[in-house]
Amino acid sequence: MTEYAVRITRLSYSYPDGVRALEAVDLDVRVGERVAIVGPSGAGKSTLLLHLNGVLSGSGMVRIMGQALEGSDLREVRKHVGLVFQDPHDQLFCPTVFDDVAFGPLSLGVPQGEVSQRVDRALHEVGLDLSMRLRSSHHLSLGECKRVAIATVLAMEPEILALDEPSSNLDPRNRRHLIEVIGNLPVTLLLATHDLEMVLALCSRAVVMDRGRVWADGETRRLFSDRKLMEEHGLEVPLSLRTAVVG
Numbered sequence: 001m002t003e004y005a006v007r008i009t010r011l012s013y014s015y016p017d018g019v020r021a022l023e024a025v026d027l028d029v030r031v032g033e034r035v036a037i038v039g040p041s042g043a044g045k046s047t048l049l050l051h052l053n054g055v056l057s058g059s060g061m062v063r064i065m066g067q068a069l070e071g072s073d074l075r076e077v078r079k080h081v082g083l084v085f086q087d088p089h090d091q092l093f094c095p096t097v098f099d100d101v102a103f104g105p106l107s108l109g110v111p112q113g114e115v116s117q118r119v120d121r122a123l124h125e126v127g128l129d130l131s132m133r134l135r136s137s138h139h140l141s142l143g144e145c146k147r148v149a150i151a152t153v154l155a156m157e158p159e160i161l162a163l164d165e166p167s168s169n170l171d172p173r174n175r176r177h178l179i180e181v182i183g184n185l186p187v188t189l190l191l192a193t194h195d196l197e198m199v200l201a202l203c204s205r206a207v208v209m210d211r212g213r214v215w216a217d218g219e220t221r222r223l224f225s226d227r228k229l230m231e232e233h234g235l236e237v238p239l240s241l242r243t244a245v246v247g
């Protein structure tokens with residue numbers, strides 16, 4: 001059993017139009033760790049997550065469960081890594097919610113009867129009523145769509161979960177429910193988000209990215225309490241960590 005779920009070494013990436021999005025990023029995540037990736041818009045958080053299952057491929061090295069991504073069978077890698085895209089519309093392409101959520105398990109060869117159970121469980125985990133199964137994913141509200149996108153990945157029961165802004169567009173009740181569900185999953189978690197309170201609830205380790213680089217990597221409360229660090233990178237000390245001013 002490998003000690004590291006994810007090992008990223010000197011990863012750099014430029015988009016085809018020349019935008020330099022990642023610059024020599026190093027990040028090691030141990031099996032079972034829950035790590036947040038925070039930073040201002042355009043920092044490179046989504047670009048980094050897109051390297052975890054080979055959607056993008058930069059220079060440097062990405063290893064998943066000890067296996068280098070370069071030259072590997074991406075279908076094998078995708079059994080390990082469940083990636084939820086920032087924009088749920090990038091994730092959903094089937095005629096119904098059921099088909100979208102069933103697609104992953106079916107492609108992994110999960111038997112039909114179990115697929116149906118997995119779909120129901122995943123929809124329940126994201127707080128969606130089972131009557132949603134036959135709805136078209138394209139006619140859902142953005143928050144519903146986001147939850148279906150998360151369900152498509154939960155149904156695959158990956159060992160590594162990479163979530164890009166999972167709480168965006170969720171109402172408070174569904175956000176709270178999602179935090180509980182994620183907190184109870186026995187997975188390695190990489191969470192890119194602006195929702196710092198969610199990070200405090202889920203991740204004991206955080207990484208601050210800005211302009212394609214990692215600027216800090218450490219204990220979440222320590223990093224988030226560092227006002228200078230936070231403000232230098234377009235962030236704020238979360239409300240729950242600010243010391244109450246009396247009088």
Ligand SMILES: Nc1ncnc2c1ncn2[C@@H]1O[C@H](COP(=O)(O)OP(=O)(O)OP(=O)(O)O)[C@@H](O)[C@H]1O
Nearest residue numbers: 015017019020021040041042043044045046047048
């Ligand atoms: N398809 C693309 N083509 C060209 N440049 C891109 C593309 N996608 C992202 N970029 C650029 O790459 C950089 C990193 O973007 P990325 O989406 O990874 O940031 P982010 O940290 O996820 O931001 P946000 O918090 O807004 O989601 C930005 O400068 C962005 O403009």
Ligand SMILES: [Mg+2]
Nearest residue numbers: 045046047086
């Ligand atoms: Mg992003």
